[in-house]
Structure formats: structure tokens, C-alpha cells
Amino acid sequence: MSEKEMPDMGVLREKYLRKGMLPTIFCNGCGHGSSLDYTFRAIEELELDMDKIVFASGIGCSSRIPGYINADGLHTTHGRSIAFATGVKAANPELDVIVFTGDGDATGIGGNHFIHAARRNIDITVILLNNFIYGMTGGQVAPTSPKGTIATTSPHGNLEGAFDISNLAQALGAAYVARWPVSYPYQPIKSIKEGIETKGFSLIELMSPCPTAYGRRNKLGNIQKLWEWYDDHTMLAEEYDKINDYGTEAEKAALEDKIKIGVFQHIKKVGFFEAYEEQIKNLMANDDKKWGGV
Amino acid sequence: MSEKEMPDMGVLREKYLRKGMLPTIFCNGCGHGSSLDYTFRAIEELELDMDKIVFASGIGCSSRIPGYINADGLHTTHGRSIAFATGVKAANPELDVIVFTGDGDATGIGGNHFIHAARRNIDITVILLNNFIYGMTGGQVAPTSPKGTIATTSPHGNLEGAFDISNLAQALGAAYVARWPVSYPYQPIKSIKEGIETKGFSLIELMSPCPTAYGRRNKLGNIQKLWEWYDDHTMLAEEYDKINDYGTEAEKAALEDKIKIGVFQHIKKVGFFEAYEEQIKNLMANDDKKWGGV
Amino acid sequence: MIEILDDWCKGCEICVKRCPVEALEISEIMNKKGVRVPRLKEDNKCHQCRLCELLCPDFAITVTKEEKEEEKECKLIIGGVCAD
Amino acid sequence: MIEILDDWCKGCEICVKRCPVEALEISEIMNKKGVRVPRLKEDNKCHQCRLCELLCPDFAITVTKEEKEEEKECKLIIGGVCAD
Amino acid sequence: MTYVRDPVRIRKILGSKKQFIMGDMAAAYGGLVAGVGFFGGYPITPASEVAEGMARMLPRAGGSFIQMEDEIASMAAIIGGAWSGAKTMTATSGPGFSLMMENYGYAIMTETPCVIVNVQRTGPSTGQPTQGAQGDMMQTRWGSHGDMMAIALCPSTVQECLDMTIECFNLSEKYRHPVVLLMDGEVGHLREKVIIPDEDEMELIERVEATIDKDKFIPFSESQTQPGSKVPDFPTFGSGYHPYVTGLTHNDMGFPATDKQPDHERLINRLITKITDDREALTDVEEIMMDDAEVVFVTYGASARPAESAVRMARAKGIKAGMLRLKLVWPFPEKVIYELSKKVNKIIVPEMSLGQMVHPIREFAAKDCEVTMAPKVGGVMHLPIELLKYLEEAVE
Amino acid sequence: MTYVRDPVRIRKILGSKKQFIMGDMAAAYGGLVAGVGFFGGYPITPASEVAEGMARMLPRAGGSFIQMEDEIASMAAIIGGAWSGAKTMTATSGPGFSLMMENYGYAIMTETPCVIVNVQRTGPSTGQPTQGAQGDMMQTRWGSHGDMMAIALCPSTVQECLDMTIECFNLSEKYRHPVVLLMDGEVGHLREKVIIPDEDEMELIERVEATIDKDKFIPFSESQTQPGSKVPDFPTFGSGYHPYVTGLTHNDMGFPATDKQPDHERLINRLITKITDDREALTDVEEIMMDDAEVVFVTYGASARPAESAVRMARAKGIKAGMLRLKLVWPFPEKVIYELSKKVNKIIVPEMSLGQMVHPIREFAAKDCEVTMAPKVGGVMHLPIELLKYLEEAVE
Amino acid sequence: MKHEIQVAGFGGQGVILSGFIIGKAACVFDDYNAVQSQSYGPEARGGAAKTAVIISDETIGYPRPTSIDLFVAMAQEAFNSYLPDCRDDTILIIDPDLVTQSDVGRPVYKIQAQKIAEELGNKIVTNIAMVGALTGVYDFGVSDEAVKKAVMDSVPKKFMDLNINAFERGLEAGKNARPE
Amino acid sequence: MKHEIQVAGFGGQGVILSGFIIGKAACVFDDYNAVQSQSYGPEARGGAAKTAVIISDETIGYPRPTSIDLFVAMAQEAFNSYLPDCRDDTILIIDPDLVTQSDVGRPVYKIQAQKIAEELGNKIVTNIAMVGALTGVYDFGVSDEAVKKAVMDSVPKKFMDLNINAFERGLEAGKNARPE
Numbered sequence A, B: 001m002s003e004k005e006m007p008d009m010g011v012l013r014e015k016y017l018r019k020g021m022l023p024t025i026f027c028n029g030c031g032h033g034s035s036l037d038y039t040f041r042a043i044e045e046l047e048l049d050m051d052k053i054v055f056a057s058g059i060g061c062s063s064r065i066p067g068y069i070n071a072d073g074l075h076t077t078h079g080r081s082i083a084f085a086t087g088v089k090a091a092n093p094e095l096d097v098i099v100f101t102g103d104g105d106a107t108g109i110g111g112n113h114f115i116h117a118a119r120r121n122i123d124i125t126v127i128l129l130n131n132f133i134y135g136m137t138g139g140q141v142a143p144t145s146p147k148g149t150i151a152t153t154s155p156h157g158n159l160e161g162a163f164d165i166s167n168l169a170q171a172l173g174a175a176y177v178a179r180w181p182v183s184y185p186y187q188p189i190k191s192i193k194e195g196i197e198t199k200g201f202s203l204i205e206l207m208s209p210c211p212t213a214y215g216r217r218n219k220l221g222n223i224q225k226l227w228e229w230y231d232d233h234t235m236l237a238e239e240y241d242k243i244n245d246y247g248t249e250a251e252k253a254a255l256e257d258k259i260k261i262g263v264f265q266h267i268k269k270v271g272f273f274e275a276y277e278e279q280i281k282n283l284m285a286n287d288d289k290k291w292g293g294v
Numbered sequence C, D: 001m002i003e004i005l006d007d008w009c010k011g012c013e014i015c016v017k018r019c020p021v022e023a024l025e026i027s028e029i030m031n032k033k034g035v036r037v038p039r040l041k042e043d044n045k046c047h048q049c050r051l052c053e054l055l056c057p058d059f060a061i062t063v064t065k066e067e068k069e070e071e072k073e074c075k076l077i078i079g080g081v082c083a084d
Numbered sequence E, F: 001m002t003y004v005r006d007p008v009r010i011r012k013i014l015g016s017k018k019q020f021i022m023g024d025m026a027a028a029y030g031g032l033v034a035g036v037g038f039f040g041g042y043p044i045t046p047a048s049e050v051a052e053g054m055a056r057m058l059p060r061a062g063g064s065f066i067q068m069e070d071e072i073a074s075m076a077a078i079i080g081g082a083w084s085g086a087k088t089m090t091a092t093s094g095p096g097f098s099l100m101m102e103n104y105g106y107a108i109m110t111e112t113p114c115v116i117v118n119v120q121r122t123g124p125s126t127g128q129p130t131q132g133a134q135g136d137m138m139q140t141r142w143g144s145h146g147d148m149m150a151i152a153l154c155p156s157t158v159q160e161c162l163d164m165t166i167e168c169f170n171l172s173e174k175y176r177h178p179v180v181l182l183m184d185g186e187v188g189h190l191r192e193k194v195i196i197p198d199e200d201e202m203e204l205i206e207r208v209e210a211t212i213d214k215d216k217f218i219p220f221s222e223s224q225t226q227p228g229s230k231v232p233d234f235p236t237f238g239s240g241y242h243p244y245v246t247g248l249t250h251n252d253m254g255f256p257a258t259d260k261q262p263d264h265e266r267l268i269n270r271l272i273t274k275i276t277d278d279r280e281a282l283t284d285v286e287e288i289m290m291d292d293a294e295v296v297f298v299t300y301g302a303s304a305r306p307a308e309s310a311v312r313m314a315r316a317k318g319i320k321a322g323m324l325r326l327k328l329v330w331p332f333p334e335k336v337i338y339e340l341s342k343k344v345n346k347i348i349v350p351e352m353s354l355g356q357m358v359h360p361i362r363e364f365a366a367k368d369c370e371v372t373m374a375p376k377v378g379g380v381m382h383l384p385i386e387l388l389k390y391l392e393e394a395v396e
Numbered sequence G, H: 001m002k003h004e005i006q007v008a009g010f011g012g013q014g015v016i017l018s019g020f021i022i023g024k025a026a027c028v029f030d031d032y033n034a035v036q037s038q039s040y041g042p043e044a045r046g047g048a049a050k051t052a053v054i055i056s057d058e059t060i061g062y063p064r065p066t067s068i069d070l071f072v073a074m075a076q077e078a079f080n081s082y083l084p085d086c087r088d089d090t091i092l093i094i095d096p097d098l099v100t101q102s103d104v105g106r107p108v109y110k111i112q113a114q115k116i117a118e119e120l121g122n123k124i125v126t127n128i129a130m131v132g133a134l135t136g137v138y139d140f141g142v143s144d145e146a147v148k149k150a151v152m153d154s155v156p157k158k159f160m161d162l163n164i165n166a167f168e169r170g171l172e173a174g175k176n177a178r179p180e
Ligand SMILES: Cc1ncc(C[n+]2csc(CCOP(=O)(O)OP(=O)(O)O)c2C)c(N)n1
Pocket: A059, A060, A061, A062, A063, A077, A078, A101, A102, A103, A104, A105, A106, A129, A131, A133, A134, A135, A136, A137, A142, F042, F043, F044, F045, F071, F095, F096, F099, F126
């Protein structure tokens, strides 16, 4: 329906935001709010019925997002949103389930649910706001924090390797995987749309600036500089791969500093609940045959 | 020291087995016992001091293995062995830590600890006995069970995608990753040796036949047939990849039925605790300078 | 026309810095929280590309496509448009 | 020489089936658990490759490298060798 | 679409009316009969058979079974499923129950109806996996952080495993609270005769769904349609009510109120009093030879069986023994115990633990009535003669 | 090599002797002073500052800090670390504490010394993350499945946060038991003066390591070197003793005995009585104006502070009020409470919960002494005047 | 009326199923009460298996055996381990091919159940033959017909005939058996 | 002797630090007891911030203020919200650039702390200037010198001079200020 023009923010606010919950609790310059904006626009373009979408989340700044949406919201326990979402979907596969989660929520404490949902190809859309840090609790090191990160719990510099979440999801065969910085509006909107439309497990990893708990401590400058950081430190997957394959040594070395972005995976797979419904249908038909109809 | 000859089983039993715990509780034809044999031989070849190795495990048939070893043993809670092992190593990095775990233990309930240890490059050796099933509890479906598997909790056929554990570890950048069936003795021994020697996180995935809870229900025949199954259903990685890249369509289609085996990854990386010791040394030196010596 | 929901604006200046034609500026107007909120410059080349609306992390900007001539007037609409 | 720790043997027959020279067979000897345990065949080509020892999942087989001539004798050593 | 219970189909799946089955399986039957639409579980001895029964039967009834990645996820998934409108269930044993504690609290906080079967085994820790016990009684009441209340039932027979599972669902729907069936491994792995109730032989309480005008709907306060009920009407996901469900302290509208003392007090008081107001109505005990009893067992679960045998043996010897069996253990039947303690000389509490329910019993007993433990640990039931000895000693 | 405590270095890292710090930070200081060699934790409000303090200081002292992937892993890691010979520690709050319940039970079962700081916040569930509470008191005692005993201390001041952390380590080493410092968010986030003890101003109890001949060593039975102690000597990993540590029921040698009733009974009895035998010796209470008191508060943690103020206000009004503060809450000081209840007319239990410790207090109080709750929930301490009212009403 | 029957052997012999059949016969195909309990080895990985069935016309309180009327042993270890739990006059049945040392100074019924099964072509029905045998030897108040129905109700359709044959051959052997 | 001081403003203004400095001055650089407590907004994400310090020469029981002697407001919202907690004679200090409406019918000390900080080149030391000011305005028993030491002990070495200047300028302003 992209022919229809996108309504303006006044209209979107009225339609999608939960009255009485705004403004958000997010800090000045936090990127999390933008991801919600993009989600509204994706939903608007898809003309989905907001009565039939459930927004689930765990705990974290990012996980506060469903609180702002005028729709069914399930703000669960830290790290478990995907497991809750699996249940929501299992009990009523007709509902669309969109999970908002953080890097810590989804891959720190919640890593297991994340990988199992991807493996099972559970038909949900996960919008993961990666700010490389535990924002809500004040800036502890996250499994996504780059080596050397200064955080309240890595005051001498982080020594751990970081998860590349999209890469992990890809390795697990997720049906849809994309990564973008929130500072790019159009690509996230498109990816969220595609993610929702994809059968099976979709991950949209949005890199979201956290000036308070990450930027400040890691000398990434003020809000503006932090938002700009992504311009210099990201590269489209195609280009990245090309350099990686055919680039000069110097070009390759420069990749060290770059995060790959783009749509990494988009495959047609039977969603778990599709397969399940099929199995149920067959079992019932079998029984009916055996019993001569119920 | 491979020049020195391997002592015979009589000697190995005396040296490595814990008196009073044998015979094992494993079923007739279970492959788990062999993995322990291979481990002894790897340790024997490396001439390691059994006083300085800790064997940790979670819960499951596979996780019973440390009980049979005459060494420090930590039989923990289901799924958590790798987290316990991380603590063992953190508090005394001089100890070698070998984790015995099952597919359910390590990647079902314990998946999160597994991926985080790999990410951190925790310097432990994980010997994972993959029997595609929850053996100890009587044959429930595992995250490794192939699609269609009949298990007590997938009586109508498993619909979930299966983890390829080695592939997952590889994607996480584990320092050492190898997979073999236990029916091949020499390769596992070599891989266990290499795994122990490798700095950082090593995974040796051993496919272990479970006649009781897996083979029987999935019509893989008697013990013999089940052990032979691996001969027909595995292919060396190099060969597999070659076919995948250059094979005919028919050849490629035949890969469907094959599990890749071999050493998939073997890279030099600084182990987490190596890096940590370095950081501690620097911090202390700094303080000493500041204070003019302690 | 650009409407700013002043009380939702936190003052990040993303809109100001990312407007392709530098049409916005931080004004003297302070909202409840003491934040100085952005406004279209007196003299601006805003072509209603909506980038500011899209990027504002706080749902504070509305770009309504109206005729150029109406724009001046619209700048005066401030605060409280949608909050309840 | 092949020693079998009879009471540890569970009777899987891996040793029998995987011996490259088919030197082993299931004997009439029953252990405590009622399992018939393997033995070298009367007439065997065992070349002490140790595969059976390596593969036995129950640590029940010991292949001790000794002179061929001693082998016959060794076959008689059964059960209880190492258990306490 | 949310699962719709089809009683005819379910009855056919279950088969003949009279069966010889395990306690675990009876719980699965009970769940099916009650109308479970989604079961999420993780295997663990001695509870796996509940999940296995469900895996076999539920998809044939049109519902779904998922073996989740662990017990945390199981608990999470059944809560999620409940919000989609289904009756949901899980089953576990001690180690898994411990892992569920955080989400158990979440279910309480969010007023989510669901049923947890805990087939207790010998703990602590991995303990004795195949041996039954009654060591998770207090955990059910106190195991999650913060203020909470519990509803829990204890079956003593396989028939009760079935009937009480249905009862658990009824209470769960009525109070919008996670209800625990505190089975023990002894009963769970016992086979006995059960009679499968027909539709007209049982009562099913169904969730009160929100029906009020959407603008007027208040999701987390007293019911807007059931006068006098402190249990809010349920705004099923997908029905357009757009509730915001959170484990944070929330106001009546469901919005976070994390620094508002009055909101918290109001919420927590309601969450607890919605149950404790009915404490006496909920009380469910069985009395054996209590009329003139002077020394009594207060029991529950498997322990009630040797205790009953011991009481009969004691009566044969002329001892005025009796037994009070708690079928519902939480909320604790304070008044019954108090009144009992006024009437009898001595209360003996046989438990397959070092003593758990004995604590509230002692707390609520009048002080002139002696309350004694009769613990038995290690996965073995009390022998009737062991318990007889307690009675004999009491009257010596 | 296992961490070796260097008191001089630690003292320098901590800085001046008199400081103005938070309760959380004081716990980190206490851990450092006690000789923690490994801290594994996961952030959570209001406990994160303990981990943050450790992250900053511990590596400088030569120890290691790891932020684990969750609280389950944190608890696992500190148990593993303890077996490598280090003193180990974690810190969390309600939701994390709930997640630790399984491994907490494992630590009890395997007799692993370690310290858990729980900075309690308002629950249940996510509740009010930034608000203090005292809602995990009973969970500490009953939160894991199966039979268990707890050792837990409650600080009322920041100085006590430091001192009691050291005490927790001492008890943990002495009894080989996971010990819980049950702070509340109020005290945890309060700043006060603390005096850092010098080496000669404190006593540190160190682990009794196994020294006996390896062949004669019995890993899970009474001590072989400390006559009369039920606590076995500790066979540190790497020292050649080759213990097999399991959460399964095990015999004295540590081997699984999962179907042996006597082994289980023996083990569990020892695990519990090694602590409860010392119940009276462990009892640690503070008495305020108790000599002639007729109505008393029994308190602990932050609540003791407004209670003390209220007692002083009451005394000024001529009311014979007093206060008994429990510094060690578990094992429960049964005798002290019983004796107190014999002496006074009324016991009032102010708690930042709907009432938790009031249950054992009521259980162990003589029945002629009235025991009343004085609950306050929602993250706010009782006001002294609120508590004064309870006293006034009591004497009316 | 109350009967306590204990059957013991190795895991994999179908010992539990045999108890199940007896209990089911009593309460589904006849109208008694029955309880069946079982004991596992450490983790149910092979090893010993034991089941006890109590049949009564009254409600059954304590569900474990306290006074065993009939003990069936299908393995030597089981026989040795559980004989002490029996009364002096407990009826004993063994399969002499599985329990070779049964000389305990009192009469024992010897039923070659495994042999019967092998003759029928599949060792797997040893337990069913033994169910037949014990029904023949010991009258626990349930008709042969009811037990047979319980067998039929408890085995896979495919192997129905085999199982019925095993049961009947066992029953016959039981009826003809005399204690030795 | 007992003093209760409350400082309130926005998150990010260093309100908590200012309370910390006062408490530290009292108990580390002088010999009193002090407790500092703080209140957070929902999840400490910006929003309001408030801290209270109690200074006493006796043990401090209840650690939250019950009778505020001095209230310092560094934001309008804070002023409005917490004024009701004050006594009628509580001394009030505001920064008139941050609290523009302070006309509550009673005298208020007005200290342009933010302006002082801006003049010194960095708004970030507003809180330190305010610490100086309140020390100048209100005698809570702790010497100026002790407060200064606490400032020096609590700020990064790099910004020592800036902070000392801010403190001293604030102190002077405080000493000279008269309630308006
Ligand atoms: C069981 C549990 N452990 C810890 C916490 C504390 N906690 C709340 S949010 C959070 C981190 C969130 O990080 P992330 O998911 O990255 O979200 P962000 O705030 O960065 O958007 C933590 C550790 C909790 N609420 N529950």
C-alpha cells in the first residue's frame, strides 16, 4: 500500500501512542524512541489491525517501548520476552507478535530464548535495540560491548569478545535478519515491514545511541557526535563483503572499524506454527477417520 | 610425547578411574563411556597432572562422566556446568577445566552459558556428547533432535529445527571446534588433545549413540546398527564442502543425509583469563607506581 | 508546516543537525522541563522532506504537507497539541 | 593378550563386530548381570591393534602387548581384574 | 484463533471412563478435561509423564504442546499463552520449580491464570530424582521475592490428581492467580483407578472476560462486572482492550507506578486479599475419625495414606486418633487449625520432609495444644506402624 | 593460582579509614577486606553498586570480577570459584535472587562457602526497582526446593553493611554454607560514615582445608580435624584430594546415593544440624531499652531505625517500650523470641513487607503474648510517628 | 480381601508392565481397587526394576506392600534382594532360567516364562507369560478372563496374538505348576 | 544538634553529589554523624532528583528527613513539589535562573549558582557553587574549611581549581545573600 501517503506524526501519535504514557522515560538523545516511530510506520504501511498485534518486551530501557503503544502489551521479566512471546503465539497463532528487546535483555540474560526461538523458527518479529550497554541499570558492560569499552562494571576496559547478534541469528538460520542504525529511518522501516511479513523468526537489530550510559563514558562525544558515529562506523554488507574478498590489505584493515549493516538473510521457511497447525489438522483428521467423525 | 606408548586399559583404569563408582550407569551400547576412554588417552598423551584438572558437568547421562574419573569433579545443576566452570577457572586459572555435558544440558537449558563462554573465550574444554535426545529422563526431544524425530515429547514427530552445535560455536568464534562420532576413536582423542592445548574456548562435539532413548524409538535398529549409522551419515568437512561447492545436483542432494565431521575451527586467540591476568598485572603495577611500591 | 510538541521535546537537536537544508534552529522558547525547543528558522528552505519528523526520537515533530504560504503561520502552533 | 573385565561388560558386542579380523566372539560365560561376555576365538588373528580396547564403552577390555605365544594363556584371565 | 475446548473429542481421546493410570497421567487428563489449550514444559523426573501425556493428547484435541528450552521459558510461555486467552499449564519438579520462581511471581503480579503441577521429589538440589517428597510446600508460599500469596492443592490419590487439576484450573480462573498442584512423586508415579468425569459430573469455572465498553475498562482493579469481586475482568489479547501487562508496580490502568507508595499498597493488598478474603470458603479438608479424636494427624498428599492406616490401627487399639487432611494447603486454613487445636490434645504432622507445613500449623494452633513434627526424608513414605508409634507415644 | 589476600594492598585500595559511603559500597568493601578472590555478578537495581565497586577494586587487589550472563550463572560461578579455594561473592536483588534459588540449594547441598548479598527491593516481580523493601526474608529460608537451612544477617546501618559482610564470610567459612546478607534497598543506598577496620580490629575465619592423609579423607562427613564439628574439611580443587562434588544425595564419600534413604537422612540432618546445633551461639540481637519493656518491637534492617526513634519517643511519653533487633535472622533465634514473649505483653513486628518474620516470631512466641504485624509496603520506610502509634495503641 | 503382589527383575524385562496389567485387570476389568507402585534404581538406567500391586475390595490407604502374598522374581539379583521382604509363607514364583539359585529351603514355583516366550518366537513376551503364570498359580480374586482382557488392552495391536498366546501358555503352566 | 538539609533539582545537575559533599564534610572532615538518602524517579532516567542529608552529633535513627531545616531547589518542578515538605520556617535557597517562580509569600535566598558556574566557564559546577552558597547561608555546624576539603576530595583532580573557585564564589555569595 505504499501508494497511500504516510500520515503525519500528529495522526500517528493519535493512532498509535498510548495516551497518558508519553513523553517517554528515555534520556535526551536516546535512539530508542525512533525505533518505535519506525515500527508505527511499518505497521501503517502494512495496514495491520492494531487489535491483533501483541507487543512483548523484557526489562530495560528498550523494553519500555510497548508501554507507549496503544495495543496489547506484555512487559515481562528480564530476558524472557521471547519465551513469553512464544506462548502468546502458541495459544493464538493468529496474533502477530512483535518483541522489543535490548542487547542485554535478548542476548545477555535472555540469550537462550533467543537462540531457541530462532532455531524453532517461531513466527515472531524481534526488534532488538542494541546500544552496546545496559542502559536501564546505569551503564554496565553488555555482551555486545566492544572490547575496551569502559562501563561501570568494566572500569578498566572490557576484555570480553562481543556478540555479533545478527551474525548469530544468521548462523541459526533465522528467516529474516537485518541490522541498521536508528539514525537511518528508511531502511529500518522497510526491514520491520519485511520482518513482520516474513513467516518464521525475524530479527531486526537496530543500533541505538545511548548517550547517557554508553556514549559519555566511552568518549563518543555529545548526542550529535554519537549519532554521527554510526555514519562513520557502518558499511553496507555488500560493500563490506566485497572489500573483504577483493580489497587491498589497507582496505581490509580499515574494516576492523566498521560494522556491517543491511539485510543479511531473508529466506522462505515454514514457520513453526504453520507446521504445527498442519500437524494438528492431520492428527484430528486421522482421529476423525478412526472414529468415523466426531 | 606420542613416542611413549599408550599404556593398556588395565593401567588406565588404575590411573584414571574412580574406585567404587564403576561399572557406569550407562545402558548397554551407550556411547558415552567411550568418550571418557578417549579423554584419558588424550590426557595420558599430554602427560597432564590429574591433580590439576577439574572435571565439571551438568545433569544428564553424559554429565555423569566426571563421577567416574579419579580427579576433582563438579557435578552441578542442569545446564549450568559451563557457568560453574567459568568460576572454577576464574578463581584459579592454573587449573585445567574440562566440561562433560550433553546436547540437552549444554544447548537446551544451558544454551546461554554455552554461547557466553564461547564469546568470552573462556579457557575451558567442553566435551559435548550429542545423542540427539534427552537420555537421562527417558527420551524427550532435544534441541538437536532432527526434524521428524519420535520422542516421548514429540510422539507425532518433531517439528523444530535442530541446532548444529559445532556450527554455532564456530559462528561465535570459539578457538577450537571439532565434531566426531564416538565410533571413531583416534580423531576424538586427537581433538580432545588439541582442545585442551588450545588457549580459550574449545568444543569437541562427540556424537554418541543412545540405543535406549533414541535409537529404539527412531527405528535405527539394534546397538550395532545404531553405531554403524554414523558411518553412513557422516562426511569429512573437506569432502562435504567440496561437494557443496562443486558437486552435481544429485551429489548435493545426498548431503541432506550427511553430518559434517572434522576439525572446523582451530585459531589462536588470547584466552580470557590470559587477558585478565595481564590486566590485573598492569593495574597492580600502576598502583605500585602510584604508591611507590606496596 | 512543522509543529513541535514542545513538552515532549528533550532538546537533542537531532532535527536541527540532520535537516538537509538547515531549516531548523533552537529557539528561545523553554518548555516545562527547561528545554529550549527547536523552531523553523525565520528564513528557511524547508521542503517538507519529513526527515526531522522521522528522526525525532520523541514523536515531537509533525510535518504536515501544506502550501508554502501557510507555513509562517504554522510555526506559531506550539506545545500540547496531542498530549492529554 | 585380551583381558575382559567380565563384570563391567554389558554385552554390546561392539568389540566383536568392530574387530578388523573378527578375532572375538560372544562366549558362553555369563557375568553377574546375566550378560554373555566376549572372548577371543579359539582360532584368531588378533594382531593387538587395540581397536576393541579403544571402542569398548565400558573399559572392560585390556589388550596387553605380549608375545604371541603367551596369548593362549592370557585368554583365561577373566573377570575381576581391577574392580574393588 | 484461541483454542476452543471440544468436550466430545477430548472424551474420545481419553478413552474409557474407568482407567488404571499414574498420578502424573491423571494430571494430564485433568488438564485436558479442564480445557488446556497450551502446555509448555520441560522434562524432569518424576514429572515428565505429565508433559508426555500432554504431548500425545493435546495436539489431537487441537491444542498445542511445546517442550520449551527450560523451566523459565515454560513458565513464561504459559503466562504468555494465558494472555492469548487459553488455559495453560506446565509441570515440573523441585529444580525446575526453583527456576520458575521469578516468573511465578510475575504471574501473581500480573494476575495471570495458569496451573503449575509440581511433582515433588527429594531435595535439596538434584537430591534423589526418582524419589518422592513433600519438600516444596513452603517454597510454593514463599519462594518468589516480595509479597505474595499462593493457592495450592495436594492430592492423595490418583483420582484426586485428576480432579484437583480441574479444581486448580477453576481456582486459577476464579482468582486470576497461578495455582500449584503440589503432587508428590509417590502419588505421581502411583497407578490407581480413576473415573473420568463426564461433562455433567463436574463444574468448570471459566475466565470472566472483559465485556465492558473499552473506554471505560479498568484493567487492574476490582471486577467491573462481578459485583464484590476483587478480580478484574480479563482483557484477552486480540480482543481490542489493549491492556498493558507489566510486572512493575502498576496503577489500576496498568501503567507503571514504580515510585508511588499508595499504588503499590493498593495493588498488593488487592492481589492478596482477593484470595485471603475467601480463606474460609476455600478451606478444603477431609476429616477421618475426628469426632472424638484427642490426638490427630494433620496431613496432606501421600503422607495421608499411611497416616490414615495408622489411625485405623490406633483406633483398633482404643486410641482416640483422628486425621485432618488438608486438600488445599494454601491459602493456609488458619481457622480450621486453630479450632482443631482447641479441641484436641496433640497435633502430629507427618511430612515427607524435615517439617514444612508444621510451621504454619504451629503458628496458628492454640498454644496449649502440642504440635509435633513427624518427619521422614529420603524418598520413602512413612510406614503405618511408624506413625502408629507417634500416636501411641502421644497417649502414653 | 588461587587468590592470596594482601591486606596492605587492600587497605591502600580502600583509602582512608573513615569514609562516607553507601551501604552497597560498604558491602563491597567488606568483601574486599574479608578476602574475596572472585566476584561474579549481574547488575540489578539497587544492588549494582556492589558489583561496580568490586569491578573497580577487586582486580587491583589481584582478584577477578566477572559480570556473568545472568544471576543463575553468577551463583554458579561463585560456587565453582569457591571450590577452587577462593572466597567468593555475588550481589543481587529480588528478581535475581529468585533466579538463584536452584543454585542456592546446590551450594547448600554441596556445602560450598560463599556470600550472596541481596539488596531487597519492592516486589513481587519487577515491582518498584528503585524502592527498598524487606520482602525476601522468608524466601531466603524457604526459596529453594527441598529441605534446607539458611544463615542470613540484616544490617541496619552502613557500618553494619561492611562489618556484616565480613561476618557473612566468617559464618560461610565456618559452616561451609552460602550465607546471605539481607540488606534492604534503604540501607543499601544510604550513605553514612563507616570506619574501615584494621587487621587487628577484626577476626577473619578461614576455611579449614583438608590436611589429612588422602587415603583416609572422607569428604562429606564430620570434620576429620576439628573435633566435634559436623563441617567437613575442605578439599580444595587442585590440592589432590579429588572430591566428587554433586547436588545428588551422596554418601560420606560424595558418591551418589539416590535411592538410599539412610544416606539421605544422614546427609540432610547433618547439613541442617551443623547450623541449628549452634542456633543459640549464633543468635545475635541488639536490645534497646528492654530492661522493663512491656511492649516491644522485634525488628531488623532499615525498619529498626524508625522503630528505635519511635521507642525513644514512646519512652518520652512514659510508655514502657523497647526494641529487640535481630542482626542474624536465620537460623531463627527461637529461644530469644520465646523468652522475650514470656516477659513482655506485646510484640509488634514492623516490616517493609506485608509480614514475613512475623510468622516465625508468632510461631515461637508463647501464646499469651500477642504478636502483631506492622506492615509497610511500597518502598517507603515506616515513619517514627506511625510506629509510635502502634506503641500507644498497645498500651491503651 | 486384600492381595499384595510383587514382581521384580531387570529393567527392560517389562516388569512394570506386568504389574500394570494385574492392577488394570483388578480395577478396570473387574471391580476392585488396586494400586501399583514401583521402585527405580538410581536413575532408571537399566538395573533392577520392581513393582508392587495391591488389590483390595476396600479403599487402599498405604499404597506400598507391607505383607507380600506373592513374589515373582525374574532375575537372580532381584530374587536375592527382595526375598527378605517376604513373609515366610509368601508364595514364590521364579523363572528357573533367570533365577538359577532359588534353593532357600522352601517351596518355589518354577515357571520357564522366558522359554515359553522364546518358543513363541520373541523373548519380549516373557513378562506376559509370567503374568499368565502368576494368574494360574495364585488366586488374587480376579478372573483369568479379566487378566486376559487387561493383557489385550495393554499391548500393541500388531503383537496381539503373540501376547495372547504367551499369556495362555503361561496361565496353563501356572495352573499345572506345583511348588518345588 | 541536628540539621536536616534537602537539595532537589533535575537529574544531571549533580544534586546527589552536593548532598554527598555535605555529608562527607560533616562526618569525614568534621566529627559528626551524617546520613544521606536520595529519591529516584521511576528508573533514574533523568527526571527529578532529590537528596536529603541529616547531620547530628548523636546516632541518627530514622534516616529520612522529618523536619527540614534547609531546602535548596535547583529546578522549578523540584521547588514546587517539595516545598510542601518544609516547615514554615525552613530556610529556602533557590537559583532564581532555574526557579523563576518562587513567590510563596516568604523570604527566599536567591543564589545564581548556575550563573557563577557559567562565569567560571562550565555549567557543570553549578552544584558546587550551590554547596558553597548553602554553606554560606546556613550554619549546619560544619566549618567552611571542612566543606571545602570535602569538595576537593570529591571532584576529579583535573577540575580541582574550577571546583574550588565555584565553591568559594558560591560561599561568598551565600554569605552575602539576604532573604528576599
Ligand atoms: C532478573 C533480573 N536481573 C537484572 C535486572 C536488572 N536489569 C534491568 S534492565 C537491565 C539491562 C537492560 O539492558 P538492555 O536489555 O541492553 O536494555 P537497555 O536498557 O540498554 O535498552 C538489567 C540488568 C532485572 N530487572 N531482572
